[in-house]
Amino acid sequence: MNMDALPGHKLVLDAPLPLDCGVELEPVTVAYQTYGTLNADRSNAILICHALTGDQFVADRHPITGKPGWWQAMVGPGKVFDTDRYFLICSNVLGGCMGTTGPADLNPATGKAWGLDFPVITIGDMVRAQVRLIDHLGIAKLFCVAGGSMGGMQVLEWAARYPSRMRACVPVATAARHSAQNIAFHEVGRQAITADPEWRDGAYANADTRPQRGLAVARMAAHITYLSEAALHRKFGRNLQRGSLTFGFDADFQVESYLRHQGISFTERFDANSYLYITRAMDYFDLAADHGGALAHAFTGTRVHFCVISFSSDWLFPTSESRAVVKALNSVAANVSFVEVDSDKGHDAFLLDEPEFHATVKGFLAGVESAT
Amino acid sequence: MSSLRPDLQRVAEMVAPGSRVLDIGSGDGSLLDYLHRAKQVDGRGIELSMEGVRQTVAQGLSVIQGDADTDLDDYPAGAFDYVILTQTLQATRQPKAVLENMLRIGRHAIVSFPNFGHWRVRWSLGVSGRMPKTRTLTYRWHDTPNIHLCTIRDFTDLCTELDIEVERALSLGRDGRTRFEGAGSLANLLADQAIFLLRKKT
Known part of the structure; x- marks a missing residue:
């Protein structure tokens, strides 16, 4: 598919993007979708972060496969991420292949596809690109950042690096580091x-x-x-x-x-x-290592409300990984809620219709909204 | 706010306004919600049941799924002004370790439990020769979650052993209303349940 013909929005960054590997990447395009309406004081924006093979098409028909959006169960009018209340943003990650700059795009230096000349990127780089997008949209503070699996890694990275730019976050079925397995x-x-x-x-x-x-x-x-x-x-x-x-x-x-x-x-x-x-970006992710070896240091003094969720049968990102995050948050007396949802559907449960999961997130968002 | 259980009402009265509270076994979050609204308390909960956690989160309160035996170790010393454990100590695997942990994490601990020294319990065991079933202890011996029942005297003995000071003791009837202050022999005989406000001796 010709990526220029993709539906949705595109932002071409006006300055190079500094990467963790030391490269200043340019040009960088960020492809994104939005749902709902940004309110007058720009306080109802929720950033959704997608997983490894997800993309920005959270809640509409996929332009290539024709299938429903990957979080269609969660996003829409009256749903958990209620598009009548919230303004939802999801961008394709840096390195991706659905419109945001990645190895399949043209390297301006050679006129050919980047291929392996594309710099190795990190979860931190992905989030840095998202921050540029949020800046561009004129949003000083997100109401919430949410995502599962690799999306959850981005959520934790956001909470660790940009706590002043978010009120709440929902890291789902994720971990603060990629395990050896x-x-x-x-x-x-x-x-x-x-x-x-x-x-x-x-x-x-x-x-x-x-x-x-x-x-x-x-x-x-x-x-x-x-x-x-x-x-x-x-x-x-x-x-x-x-x-x-x-x-x-x-x-x-x-x-x-x-x-x-x-x-x-x-x-x-x-x-x-x-x-x-x-x-590779997921493998490199280790939030504790980025903060002096102690995960708690990543969250010291945080005022962000956390709702950490795991699924009982998820062996890829098991509950113990979520508990490690919760433990770190508890040790800095953060505002954290944690639920292990009973499910036999494995890691994919975060994409499926899990009523307890949905009810918890919905309640959490309402609670944060009412908190002063 | 008026629907708070009477014994929880007594617990809430022991909490200073504006303090930081950890409620272990927070159930549906009603005590935390009350403390938040009535006393501007910054509260956290620990609750075993997914349903309880969900209900509590939905009220905008912070609660983690976990239990007293395994999850208190994660909290730093002195993180809270009060650590509360209502009607749960007797169901923990390691009540002594739980109590020590509570007073490590919190400056004060508030503990309530059913009193196994109550005369009805003594009477029931003494006369019928069977494990007591009363209106506060409703389970049969084989299906009870209460694996570490104690009397008020047992509890104050443990406090002495652990260098814990009893700041206040309330003796309650089974309706949860106060009978009298103190934790002496009379309380041990007449209280259906007891509430203790504790702190570590300095």
Whole structure:
């Protein structure tokens, strides 16, 4: 898809973006969507941060897949993020492939796609780009910053770096650092991509090809980590695709067929190099390390209201990671609420219809609104 | 504000306005909500049930899902003016550690519990030879969450052992209304429940 034809808004930053790696990146475009209306005193804005393979299309039909927005269950009139009350903003992350500058875009120095010449970015860099967007929109203080998984990492980064620019935050199914296990899974995905001969050292765009097989395998491996054993069993069990075993290596089991479909359809909407860069950004995330080794230092003196949420069957970002955040917040006597929502749907629960989760966030937002 | 349970009303009276409070086992948040509205208290809650947490969060109050036995260690010393534990001490696995933690985190602790020394309890055990079931202790022996029941005398003994000063003791009837001040033998015989305001001896 021609990215110039994407629906939604685009902001071209008027100055280079300083990155954690030391590079001053330019030009930088930030693609974003908004929902609802900004009120007169600009106090009702909520920034939504998307996950690894999400994008700015939170609550409308996806321009490539035609599917509903990834947080359609949460965002809309009368919903948790009530578009009749709040002004919602979601931008594609830096390094992404849905309109915000990333490795698939043209490098002005060469006139070709950045590929591996694109600088390695961090969660902090993504947030820095979001801050520019919020500046551009004339919003001094966000009412809330919310997001799940990698979106939750951005939420925590916001709370640690820009506490004066937000009243509340909702980090969901996330962690203050990427664990060894999570880095390991990401490495499997990256190896799958770079092992694909069509990857061509990242310069596949110049050869007008794409490492689709590698990216599909990366997605398949990652997809398993988003589900729980119980959810997989409920959905597929050992059900066969054609009623009997073929004694071959076709997709005999429904779960195989499902994963293959997930892998292939993902490649239609996602860029392989973006996947490398964004997974790397998550791996590098370690909020405690950025604050002298103690997570609590990231939040010292904070006045932000926190609502930390985890899901009981999430083994990718388990409750213990959320509790570590809560513990750090408690140790600086922050305003923190925490719920572990009972769910057997695994990490993906944050994207699904989970009434307890939705009711908690809705109540939290109302509570912060009424707090003086 | 008037719907606060009578025993919680007595607890609330012990809290100084504008103070910082941690309510352990905060339930649906009604005590925290009352303290916030009536006494401008900066409150936090710890509650085990997801439903209780959700109800409390929805009132704009801060509460974390957790329990007294495992989560008090996370709080720094002296973080609160009062740490409150109502009708829960007897259900904790390590009441002694919980009490010590409360007085580490808070300058004061407020603890209420059902008094196992009440004459009805003694009578029930002594005469019927069975574990007492009273109007304040409604469970049977095999389904009770109350694994560490104590008498007022047991509790004051523990306070002495831990160098804890009893600043105030209230003896309550089973309707939660005050009978009298003090934690002596008479209280131990007549109080259905007791509320203690405590602080660490300096």
